Amino acid sequence: MAEALWGKEALLPGLRVGHFTDREALTGCTVVLAEEGAVAAVDVRGAAPGTRETDLLAPENTVERVQAVLLTGGSALGLAAADGVVRYLRERGKGFPTPAGVVPIVPAAVLYDLGRGEAFRPPGPEAGYGACLAAGSEVAEGSVGAGTGAVAGGVKGGVGLAGYLLEEGFRVMALAAVNSLGRPFDPLTGRLYAEGLLAPEERALLPDLSRYRGSPEDYRFPFLLGQNTTLAVVATDAPLTKAQAKRLAIMAQDGLARALRPAHTPLDGDLVFALALGDGQGVDPMTLLRLGAYAADALARAIARGVLLAEGVPGVLAYRERVAGGPSEF
Template identity: 45%
Template sequence: MTASALFPIPLTDVASLRFGHWTDAAAGTGCTVIVAPDGATGGVDVRGGAPASRETDLLRPENTVQQIHAVCLSGGSAFGLEAASGVARELEERGIGLDTGAALVPIVCSSCIFDLAFGDAAVRPDVAAGSAATVAALDGDQTAPLAEGSVGAGAGATVGKLNGPACAMKGGLGARAFSLGNLRVGAIAVVNACGNACDPATGATIAGMRTAPDAREIADMEDALFAAGAHAQMPLDRTNTTISCIVTNARLTKAEATKVAQMAADAYAHVIRPTHTTNDGDTVYVMATGELEGDQPPLDVIGLAATRALEAALVAGVSEATGSHGIPAARDFA
């Protein structure tokens, strides 16, 4: 399959999913929610060494819950996991969740980025923020393109942090989708990587570690790590994470959704250099609604399409970001 076989489509055309943001631009944080009102088969792949997550064990193929109702991507580090409770509360009020007999229990998976050092560390996405993002998803206009860049969970994202925040650049949230016949696959990515972000088609660096706090030149961070050798260390450990969600109308089992997540995670290595470090909590979720009609491509084709969608979303996350809080974005140097 060549890249030309994939046709770009709006993320909101992938399946009967709903998308919403909550953003506090002044504090430099936010959260983003993907809701499956009728449930979706979930999968996950966690490769980073410092994840902040909720309900990832539930997605293991051998565990009994078969569908999830939302994925919440959030800022706020571990504090931001509270936003998922707001998502669950809003879904319960609307009659969305797993019927346990005693109550409806919405199954909400969540991962967070560390953005506490970007804006106001005292402001984190909380229950009210998660509820607000869910309201935006369920009641908002889904015909308009989903906002990208420094919004939602991408509000406080940064990249290129080997030499500390003074030399970093702005990351953000990207959303891209493709169709291949009746198959539709999309991705939302929040790029808050330790490494630099590159264009996988050309290898050119888009955003990353600048050579000095007032410089416009971006250094090769992998070369810088090699040069530092035994003296290489992060100014703030465990403060980076790229979190993503693949969405598709494909018919997948939990094991197949997990395999798609594993394949799509290769997009991180194609765009972020270096990636999956001990200071990153890199995570990829999959939500498959099973709405595809007719013949379905083989699993490897679905996984490859997911990889391409995630590559495009990762690139968009940094190219659509806007500079703020003293941190420049790629568009500032265009």
């Protein structure tokens, strides 16, 4: 049985995570730095994605490794934040070698949080640079970074991190920014869809549901249609090839579907990046199968943690507020 990890223990050695949080504008960005390079892939399931440099992650394309991945608010306007990550890495000599010097490879993806704060200020280059400066081994969760203005099925969304240590000695982790159309909980019972995957220690975060009263009418679609997207990064220290990293991303998507209903809709841009920190020589199929299975569980847990640790904002209750006796209307 794999060991569940969370907090600092879930973050892989060799990776650093940083947030830039703009509470006035209710937006921000989150960077995952792999400055020594990581084999990377992506799987896009939502029908409305906003991305940068994802084509080069296809297994048949040339560049094998990336130096960072950026998850950002601001819709397509927030892609500018990746320029700040590129600047940070180039200043430190990290990137793909070319005759004119290194070119940092920074795939990025966006979620929609425009207009949710008191100011209209999508993340730009300084936000991406600031997230890099803040990166470390302590990872804040909840309403921070790319999750600052996120909303998950009518309750406040956020950033969550979870992982596993497998019997083989490999580790796998998932970082999610949850801004979904689909709900993370059953409207009739108030229970999180991913609740059964939480470790015993994580269950201490669950709210008291004794006052919750749902009704069949709560299954109607919540507000913010077309202002959604859940973004995730799964990572492992196993030596995956680029094609195997793609399979890891594909399998991890099942965790998104377990934690959010519905998922991968015409109005979301859901996607999962995969990073592998090993030497790229590959693993056997059974090891890849187990890594993918636990990546899905880690992603479901990360989504649950992002929702559980989020703090409400004016007009949008946190999940814990909503189910512990808040208004029944979204």
